[in-house]
Amino acid sequence: MTLAAAQDSDTTNGTRTVNVAASGLASVAVTATEADDDTSSGTQSLVVTPTSVSVPEGSTATYSVRLSRQPTASVSVASAAASGGDADITVSAGSSLTFTTSNWNTAQTVRLAxxxxSDQTNGTRTINVSSSGLTSVAVAATEADDDGVTNPTHVDNPYAGADGYVNPDWSAKAAAEPGGSAVANISTGVWMDRIAAIxxxxxxxxxxxxxxxxxxxxxxxxxxxxxxxxxIYNLPNRDCSALASNGELKIAENGLNxxxxxxxxxxxxxxxxxxxRGLRIVAIVEIDSLPNLVTNTGIAACAEAQRTGAYVEGVQYALNKLHAIPNVYNYVDAAHHGWLGWDSNFGPAAQLFASTARGTTAGMASVDGxxxxxxxxxxxxxxxxxASTTVNGQSVRQSDWLDWxxxxxxxxxxxxFRTRLISEGFSSNIGMLIDTSRNGWGGSARPSGPSTSTNVNEFVDQSRVDRRIHAGNWCNQSGAGLGERPRANPETGIDAYVWIKPPGESDGSSRLIDNDQGKGFDRMCDPTYEGNDRNGNSATGALPDAPIxxxxxxxxxxxxxxxAYPAL
Structure with a gap:
C-alpha cells in the first residue's frame, strides 16, 4: 500500500491514522506522519558562502548561493542592496537566480561591484539574499578602498631584496624541538589545503x-x-594519484564550482x-595537479580530472583571479626531475603548461614562474x-636509479625545463623556484666522493647523495635532511631556493587515521609496503608512526x- 502526502504551505509534520481492514479479520491502525518540507526547524533554507565579502574599489567580488535541500518546484532567489550604507557597492550580476529540482545543490554566483x-573610506553595505517563504540571509559587503594607496610595482623576482615571512604557527613548533631554534626563523610556505584553512x-x-x-x-x-x-591547494580530485594528500572536494560532487x-x-x-598591497604575495598554484594529467590518467580520479577539464579550468580560474592583484605572484607547480625528466613527459608537460596559460585572460603573463x-x-x-657521466663505457642513464x-x-x-618553457611561449623573464626544505641528504650516509666501481649500478648507488631506495619514493623519507636555506637568485634562471613544505609536517599517515580533511591512507607512507610499478616495486623508505x-x-x-646539508 502506498500513502501520499500532498504539498502544502504549513510547517507542521501532520499525522493521520489509516485503518487497514479485511472481511473477517481484525483491522490494523497505521499512523502516518507527514515529513514536512516547508521552512521550519532546519528544513529548506538558503546557503550563502561567504556572508562577509571584501570588494576591491573599482573591481568586483562574489559570493555563492544554493538551497539546503531539494525543492518540489522552482525557487527564485533575489539579492538586493539594502537601503543606506555605501551606495558605491551594488549587485552587478546574479541579482535574480532560479533553482530547480535538479540544480538546487549547485552553487550559483552573485557578483558585487x-x-x-575619491574618498578614502572602506564603505560597507548589506546585501539581502531572499526568497519567498525562506529566512533571508544578510551578506556584509565592505569596499576595499584604494584611494591614497599606491599600486605596487610588480617586480621580476619577488624574492630579490626581500625578507621572508616567518609563520608563527610553524616557528613555535620548530623552536620547541631540540635544536629547532636554529631554523625556527626561516620562511616557510603557508598551506591553504581546505576551505576552512582560509x-x-x-x-x-x-x-x-x-x-x-x-x-x-x-x-x-x-x-x-x-x-x-x-x-593554493584544493582542486577537486586533488592529488589524484596519491591518497595521502587527497582533499575535500570531488569533481562529481560539484567540486569545481x-x-x-x-x-x-x-x-x-x-x-x-x-x-x-605593500606585501609581495607568492601563490604556489596547485601542487601535483597538471603533472598528473601528463603521466597518471590511467588512475580513475586523474582520468576524471582530464575528461572533465576540471584541473585545467580550476588552475586557469586561480591564475585569473590572483594575477589581477598587482602584488600577487603566481608560480605553477611543475613536479620534479624524477617525474618529468624523461622526453616522453618533459615536452608534453611544457606544452600542457603553455596551453593552460594561454587560456587565461592575461595569457602567458598570468604566470610569473x-x-x-x-x-x-x-x-x-x-x-x-x-646524466652525461659514463662508467666503463656505459652511460649512468642506464643505471636502475636513473632508469634512462x-x-x-x-x-x-x-x-x-625553463628553457623549454620559454620556447613554448613563456616570457624569457620567468623564474624557477626549487623547494629545498628536505633535499639536503647530509649525515653519515652522504658520500664524500665518487665511487671507484666500474659497474654502472654500483657506481651510481655509491656516488649519489640522494639516499632514497627509489626516486619514486615521496613519503616521510628515512635519512632525509634539511637542504639549502632559502635565498634569492642562487643560480641562473632560479628566482629562489624556498622552503614551501614546512620541515616537520608529515607527508601522510603510515596507517589509516580517521580525519575530517578528506586525507586518505596511501601505502607509500607505510614502511612495511613493498611498493608498486611506480617505485619499481621497492620498499617505501617511509618513517614509521607518521600522522596525517x-x-x-x-x-x-x-x-x-x-x-641537514649544508650542516646547521
Missing part, C-alpha cells in the same frame, strides 16, 4: 591573520619588502584588500656525476635537523 570613488581555527591562523602578521613583520624590518608564500566560489574567490578577496620539488626529496645537485632519465638532479632539470599529512611529525623534524 564597488565603484571607483578562516583558520583556534589552533591555526587563517589567511587574514597571516597577512596581518606579515604586515607587522614588514613594519619591523625597515625598508626591505616582505614576501609571504601561500600554497565550490573550488571557485568557496575557495579561490574568498582567497582572492582577502589578498586583494588594500592594506596588503614555476616551482619544482615541492614537498619532495630530489637532490638539488648530484656532485659526483651527471635525462636529469640526475633538480637544478639541471630546472634550468633545462600536514600534522606535526616530531621524529621527522629531528631527523631533518640531524641530516
Amino acid at each position: 564597488a565603484a571607483q570613488d 578562516a583558520g581555527s583556534s589552533s591555526a591562523m587563517g589567511m587574514r591573520a597571516h597577512l596581518d602578521e606579515a604586515l607587522e613583520q614588514d613594519a619591523a624590518n625597515g625598508s626591505r619588502p616582505l614576501t609571504i608564500q601561500f600554497v 565550490r573550488y571557485k566560489t568557496e575557495y579561490i574567490d574568498p582567497i582572492a578577496a582577502i589578498m586583494g584588500e588594500s592594506q596588503y 614555476f616551482i619544482l620539488n615541492t614537498a619532495n626529496y630530489s637532490a638539488l645537485r648530484e656532485p659526483y656525476f651527471s 632519465n635525462f636529469y640526475a638532479d633538480e637544478l639541471s632539470f630546472a634550468q633545462a 599529512s600536514g600534522a606535526w611529525f616530531s621524529a621527522q623534524f629531528r631527523q631533518l635537523l640531524a641530516n
Whole structure:
C-alpha cells in the first residue's frame, strides 16, 4: 500500500491514522506522519558562502548561493542592496537566480561591484539574499578602498631584496624541538589545503591573520619588502594519484564550482584588500595537479580530472583571479626531475603548461614562474656525476636509479625545463623556484666522493647523495635532511631556493587515521609496503608512526635537523 502526502504551505509534520481492514479479520491502525518540507526547524533554507565579502574599489567580488535541500518546484532567489550604507557597492550580476529540482545543490554566483570613488573610506553595505517563504540571509559587503594607496610595482623576482615571512604557527613548533631554534626563523610556505584553512581555527591562523602578521613583520624590518608564500591547494580530485594528500572536494560532487566560489574567490578577496598591497604575495598554484594529467590518467580520479577539464579550468580560474592583484605572484607547480625528466613527459608537460596559460585572460603573463620539488626529496645537485657521466663505457642513464632519465638532479632539470618553457611561449623573464626544505641528504650516509666501481649500478648507488631506495619514493623519507636555506637568485634562471613544505609536517599517515580533511591512507607512507610499478616495486623508505599529512611529525623534524646539508 502506498500513502501520499500532498504539498502544502504549513510547517507542521501532520499525522493521520489509516485503518487497514479485511472481511473477517481484525483491522490494523497505521499512523502516518507527514515529513514536512516547508521552512521550519532546519528544513529548506538558503546557503550563502561567504556572508562577509571584501570588494576591491573599482573591481568586483562574489559570493555563492544554493538551497539546503531539494525543492518540489522552482525557487527564485533575489539579492538586493539594502537601503543606506555605501551606495558605491551594488549587485552587478546574479541579482535574480532560479533553482530547480535538479540544480538546487549547485552553487550559483552573485557578483558585487564597488565603484571607483575619491574618498578614502572602506564603505560597507548589506546585501539581502531572499526568497519567498525562506529566512533571508544578510551578506556584509565592505569596499576595499584604494584611494591614497599606491599600486605596487610588480617586480621580476619577488624574492630579490626581500625578507621572508616567518609563520608563527610553524616557528613555535620548530623552536620547541631540540635544536629547532636554529631554523625556527626561516620562511616557510603557508598551506591553504581546505576551505576552512582560509578562516583558520583556534589552533591555526587563517589567511587574514597571516597577512596581518606579515604586515607587522614588514613594519619591523625597515625598508626591505616582505614576501609571504601561500600554497593554493584544493582542486577537486586533488592529488589524484596519491591518497595521502587527497582533499575535500570531488569533481562529481560539484567540486569545481565550490573550488571557485568557496575557495579561490574568498582567497582572492582577502589578498586583494588594500592594506596588503605593500606585501609581495607568492601563490604556489596547485601542487601535483597538471603533472598528473601528463603521466597518471590511467588512475580513475586523474582520468576524471582530464575528461572533465576540471584541473585545467580550476588552475586557469586561480591564475585569473590572483594575477589581477598587482602584488600577487603566481608560480605553477611543475613536479620534479624524477617525474618529468624523461622526453616522453618533459615536452608534453611544457606544452600542457603553455596551453593552460594561454587560456587565461592575461595569457602567458598570468604566470610569473614555476616551482619544482615541492614537498619532495630530489637532490638539488648530484656532485659526483651527471646524466652525461659514463662508467666503463656505459652511460649512468642506464643505471636502475636513473632508469634512462635525462636529469640526475633538480637544478639541471630546472634550468633545462625553463628553457623549454620559454620556447613554448613563456616570457624569457620567468623564474624557477626549487623547494629545498628536505633535499639536503647530509649525515653519515652522504658520500664524500665518487665511487671507484666500474659497474654502472654500483657506481651510481655509491656516488649519489640522494639516499632514497627509489626516486619514486615521496613519503616521510628515512635519512632525509634539511637542504639549502632559502635565498634569492642562487643560480641562473632560479628566482629562489624556498622552503614551501614546512620541515616537520608529515607527508601522510603510515596507517589509516580517521580525519575530517578528506586525507586518505596511501601505502607509500607505510614502511612495511613493498611498493608498486611506480617505485619499481621497492620498499617505501617511509618513517614509521607518521600522522596525517600536514600534522606535526616530531621524529621527522629531528631527523631533518640531524641530516641537514649544508650542516646547521
